[in-house]
Amino acid sequence: MDYVLTPPRITSAPVAGTARRFPVHRIYCVGSNYQAHAQEMGRTGREPPVFFMKPADALLPVESGEVGRLPYPSLTHDFHHEVELVVAIGEGGRDIPPAEAQRHVYGYAVGLDMTRRDLQAQMKKRAGPWCIGKGFEYAAPIGPVTAHAQAAQIGAAVIALNVNGVERQRGAIAQMIWNVPQIIAHLSAAWTLAPGDLVFTGTPAGVAAVERGDLLEASVTGLEPLRVRVV
Ligand code: MN
Numbered sequence: 691m692d693y694v695l696t697p698p699r700i701t702s703a704p705v706a707g708t709a710r711r712f713p714v715h716r717i718y719c720v721g722s723n724y725q726a727h728a729q730e731m732g733r734t735g736r737e738p739p740v741f742f743m744k745p746a747d748a749l750l751p752v753e754s755g756e757v758g759r760l761p762y763p764s765l766t767h768d769f770h771h772e773v774e775l776v777v778a779i780g781e782g783g784r785d786i787p788p789a790e791a792q793r794h795v796y797g798y799a800v801g802l803d804m805t806r807r808d809l810q811a812q813m814k815k816r817a818g819p820w821c822i823g824k825g826f827e828y829a830a831p832i833g834p835v836t837a838h839a840q841a842a843q844i845g846a847a848v849i850a851l852n853v854n855g856v857e858r859q860r861g862a863i864a865q866m867i868w869n870v871p872q873i874i875a876h877l878s879a880a881w882t883l884a885p886g887d888l889v890f891t892g893t894p895a896g897v898a899a900v901e902r903g904d905l906l907e908a909s910v911t912g913l914e915p916l917r918v919r920v921v
Pocket of ligand 1: 720721722772774890892
């Protein structure tokens with residue numbers, strides 16, 4: 691193929707225990723998927739799921755054992771952390787029933803849905819799209835993907851985030867309003883899922899702002915942790 695420009699590189703995430711990579715197609719996100727966070731954002735938690743996307747090149751892959759560098763973004767004075775379980779799709783499909791969702795999952799990772807909260811709030815007020823609050827460069831830090839077979843207890847996992855050694859967020863994967871098979875069913879009714887898609891599954895309560903110099907340590911039991919420093 692002869693292109694008029696150098697084609698963009700393929701975004702990828704590390705895979706735990708191997709030098710091979712997980713190539714990224716799309717990044718889907720679920721909003722308000724934990725009751726307490728839905729309430730802190732002014733929702734009841736009983737609404738149907740809200741989906742939004744980040745561009746694939748918003749991913750900030752962090753290698754095993756490393757601390758990623760997360761640049762403080764432009765235009766915001768309220769840069770928020772949201773620790774999330776990320777589902778890595780290995781097999782695509784559409785209209786996937788919840789009972790069949792599991793075989794579409796390659797694995798799981800720890801992610802951060804970083805958010806320019808002030809810009810998102812402005813857009814909510816104007817009933818505008820959230821892109822400027824959610825879809826900027828480096829807005830999706832992610833740790834290594836662990837294959838499903840090595841993460842069989844994910845449904846019983848604890849999800850947490852520490853900032854500078856102090857706990858900010860803690861929840862249980864079992865507290866999700868929409869569980870992973872239900873999310874895949876809803877998503878695949880609206881879009882055709884493809885191998886390489888990532889799904890950020892929502893954050894527990896406790897979202898708050900970070901500043902330059904802060905060290906974020908995100909964890910989900912059974913997965914490799916994700917560490918980034920805001921620079
Ligand atoms: Mn989120």
